[in-house]
Amino acid sequence: MKANCTALSIVLGLVSALTAFAQGNPPVAPRAIPVNTGPNDVARFLAGMPVPENSPLAPLMRDPAWQAHAAFFEEQFSKLHARQLEKLHGWQQTSFPESLQPFPVVFYMFSGPDFLYVDQFFPRAQVYVLCGKEALGPPPDPLRIANLSSALGNLENAMKSSLSTTYFITKDMKVDLHEQNLNGVLPILYTCIARADKSITNVSFGSLNSGGVFEEAALGRKGGSTSGVRIRYTDNQSGGAQTLYYFTTDISDSGIKATPGFLKFCQRLGTGPSFLKSPSYLLFESGFASIRNFILDHSNMIVQDDSGIPIAYFDPNKWTVRFFGAYLGPIDVFKQHYQPRLRELYQQGNPPPLDFGFGYRWNYKEANLFVATRK
Numbered sequence: 325m326k327a328n329c330t331a332l333s334i335v336l337g338l339v340s341a342l343t344a345f346a347q348g349n350p351p352v353a354p355r356a357i358p359v360n361t362g363p364n365d366v367a368r369f370l371a372g373m374p375v376p377e378n379s380p381l382a383p384l385m386r387d388p389a390w391q392a393h394a395a396f397f398e399e400q401f402s403k404l405h406a407r408q409l410e411k412l413h414g415w416q417q418t419s420f421p422e423s424l425q426p427f428p429v430v431f432y433m434f435s436g437p438d439f440l441y442v443d444q445f446f447p448r449a450q451v452y453v454l455c456g457k458e459a460l461g462p463p464p465d466p467l468r469i470a471n472l473s474s475a476l477g478n479l480e481n482a483m484k485s486s487l488s489t490t491y492f493i494t495k496d497m498k499v500d501l502h503e504q505n506l507n508g509v510l511p512i513l514y515t516c517i518a519r520a521d522k523s524i525t526n527v528s529f530g531s532l533n534s535g536g537v538f539e540e541a542a543l544g545r546k547g548g549s550t551s552g553v554r555i556r557y558t559d560n561q562s563g564g565a566q567t568l569y570y571f572t573t574d575i576s577d578s579g580i581k582a583t584p585g586f587l588k589f590c591q592r593l594g595t596g597p598s599f600l601k602s603p604s605y606l607l608f609e610s611g612f613a614s615i616r617n618f619i620l621d622h623s624n625m626i627v628q629d630d631s632g633i634p635i636a637y638f639d640p641n642k643w644t645v646r647f648f649g650a651y652l653g654p655i656d657v658f659k660q661h662y663q664p665r666l667r668e669l670y671q672q673g674n675p676p677p678l679d680f681g682f683g684y685r686w687n688y689k690e691a692n693l694f695v696a697t698r699k
Contacts, residue, residue: 361467363514363555364524369466370479370511371518372397381466389473396480400487401519411680411688412444419648419676420695423627424448429596431623433575433615434603437512438486439568442599443520445627448562449597453590454570460553461508463527475506482512509570510553517557517568525565526556532571536588549583575615576606587618598623600632602683605654605661607633626696629683630654635666638696647675649692655684 365379372394375381384390416423427449432442435454442452469475517524530540532550552571559566573579573586580587598619600607607616616633619626626633630651638645651670653662670692678691685691 361465362524363527364518364557366464366466367514367518367524370464370476370506371515373518384466384472387472389476392473393476393480397515397519400484404487408680409444415648415678415680416445419646422625422697423597426450427596429453429593430599431590431596431619432599433619434600434606435570437509437516437570438601439513439516440486440520441601443516445599446597447559448564450566451593452566452568453593454568455573455575455586456509456570457572457574458509459572460510460529460551460570461506462510463529464506464511464514469506479506479511479515482507483515509572513553513555513568513570517555521560522557522566523560524555524557526554528554528556530554532583532585532589534583534585534588536585536590536592538569538589550585575612577611577614580614587614590618590622595622595624597625597627600626600628602629602631605631605658608661624698628694628696629685630663630666630692631658631661631683634661635663635669642699643696644699645669645694645696647673647692647694649675649678649682649685649688650690651692652685652690658684 361380365375365381368375369381369384369390372390374385385394423446425448427446429451430442430446430449430453432438432452432454434456435442436456436458437454439452439454442454446452466472514524528540529542530538530552532538532552534549538552538554550571550573552569552573555568555570557566557568558564571586571589573583575586600619606612607619616637619633620637631654635645647670651663651666653659653667678688678693680691681688682691682693
């Protein structure tokens with residue numbers, strides 16, 4: 325009997341000790357256990373923004389790695405707003421107010437994951453179509469990340485160039501499809517959407533068939549040849565529902581010939597503005613005639629810098645072009661694409677200056693931007 329009492333006493337003592345330890349050290353959610361975490365919580369977490377207290381991700385906000393990540397993004401996005409976005413908004417109000425009206429669709433070819441700028445320039449579009457050769461990467465799941473500090477560091481590095489200049493560097497977005505390292509396009513899109521004050525309501529993976537129809541399928545499951553994602557979200561300020569599509573695809577002439585579904589998908593959406601920023605002067609090349617012609621034929625407005633469509637393709641009988649900033653020619657790596665005619669137009673017109681960077685000329689004193697509107 326004495327032995328039983330002694331054993332019971334030991335057990336009760338252990339329970340008491342464990343209870344006290346647990347109270348002093350609240351448990352962190354086990355990352356290996358699948359939990360149904362909504363994409364909006366994931367987006368806010370990746371963006372360094374707080375998630376609801378009842379979210380499965382809430383315990384991870386106590387991790388010093390996330391706290392450092394949140395502080396980093398808060399600082400970087402605050403600087404971006406002060407240096408770029410507030411000035412862009414002021415320019416919009418005075419020089420480009422038509423960009424603030426609703427549009428059924430906005431096309432952003434060669435975008436990569438740059439949702440941030442197309443949303444700033446055209447905030448009220450119903451549908452945004454983005455594309456690039458960069459892969460989506462796996463659906464981000466912070467609960468399955470083995471090294472949170474390293475993974476969040478990958479995301480910061482992938483976005484660093486776009487936050488400090490105005491464009492992404494492709495090599496910074498390499499994808500490891502077998503690890504939760506927050507590489508690829510998807511974590512960046514999530515972060516940009518959350519930081520733009522949107523709430524994601526639904527995410528669907530799928531692919532385009534040869535007829536240009538988006539067919540839902542689990543990520544990685546064999547479907548059409550052009551894989552992509554559809555992200556539906558709500559703008560928290562207006563309450564309006566909007567949709568973003570991103571497709572991994574090759575839009576060179578040979579790529580379009582091999583996989584025609586992407587352009588057919590775009591054609592089904594009708595006409596709208598096109599946005600071009602830092603597309604590596606690819607539209608100057610003979611191997612990109614199909615996408616260049618598509619943009620010119622299916623856009624009622626084109627916003628770009630000098631690295632977009634060459635000025636020679638804008639027929640004065642069809643387009644009214646307004647210039648802003650200064651044309652100094654391409655940066656050295658693209659100097660072969662200097663446009664003498666564009667230089668003449670800038671000298672003749674003496675366009676108003678820009679006070680924000682755009683394209684490869686991220687220094688606002690050197691940046692150029694022009695708005696072409698169909699007559």
